[in-house]
Amino acid sequence: MIYPIVKYGAPVLEKPSATITEFDDELQQLADDMFESMYAAHGVGLAAPQIGISKRMAVIDVTFKEDPDAKIVLVNPEIIHVEGRITSNEGCLSLPEFREKVTRARRVTARAQNLKGETIEVTGEELLARALLHETDHLNGKLYISHISALKRDMLKRKIRKMVKAGEW
Numbered sequence: 001m002i003y004p005i006v007k008y009g010a011p012v013l014e015k016p017s018a019t020i021t022e023f024d025d026e027l028q029q030l031a032d033d034m035f036e037s038m039y040a041a042h043g044v045g046l047a048a049p050q051i052g053i054s055k056r057m058a059v060i061d062v063t064f065k066e067d068p069d070a071k072i073v074l075v076n077p078e079i080i081h082v083e084g085r086i087t088s089n090e091g092c093l094s095l096p097e098f099r100e101k102v103t104r105a106r107r108v109t110a111r112a113q114n115l116k117g118e119t120i121e122v123t124g125e126e127l128l129a130r131a132l133l134h135e136t137d138h139l140n141g142k143l144y145i146s147h148i149s150a151l152k153r154d155m156l157k158r159k160i161r162k163m164v165k166a167g168e169w
């Protein structure tokens with residue numbers, strides 16, 4: 001099933017998500033639904049709080065359906081290694097239309113669990129590194145705009161407030 005994407009302003013996006021302890025069919029279903037919802041929204045990454053579910057799970061496919069092996073499910077992920085720096089445009093399905101330059105690590109390793117509860121490690125560079133950091137941030141209640149300047153963030157929030165008032169958000 002395709003869930004609607006929760007937009008910035010919803011409290012679920014700014015609180016830490018709960019650790020997952022049950023690795024059952026329901027979790028598999030949630031992962032399937034998250035991929036479906038992510039593709040429907042034209043995203044390359046999605047965290048559970050973005051569909052209103054405060055659980056520590058994220059899905060990523062930086063190839064957007066090109067390579068079935070590129071589909072990544074991260075349960076309870078944590079970043080265990082970062083290396084280098086790279087600045088690039090970043091966006092978020094919960095902040096549609098906006099993109100900002102964000103400096104992040106170039107190479108990142110995340111440790112997580114898969115849908116069976118087994119420990120996995122995923123290392124990525126550039127876009128995948130950025131997705132690993134961005135999605136793990138979501139599970140900690142943190143949005144990418146926390147990595148931009150306060151001035152830019154205030155401008156963005158002002159624009160969003162206007163859109164909310166106009167019924168466009």
Ligand SMILES: [Zn+2]
Binds near residue numbers: 092093094134
């Ligand atoms: Zn996001």
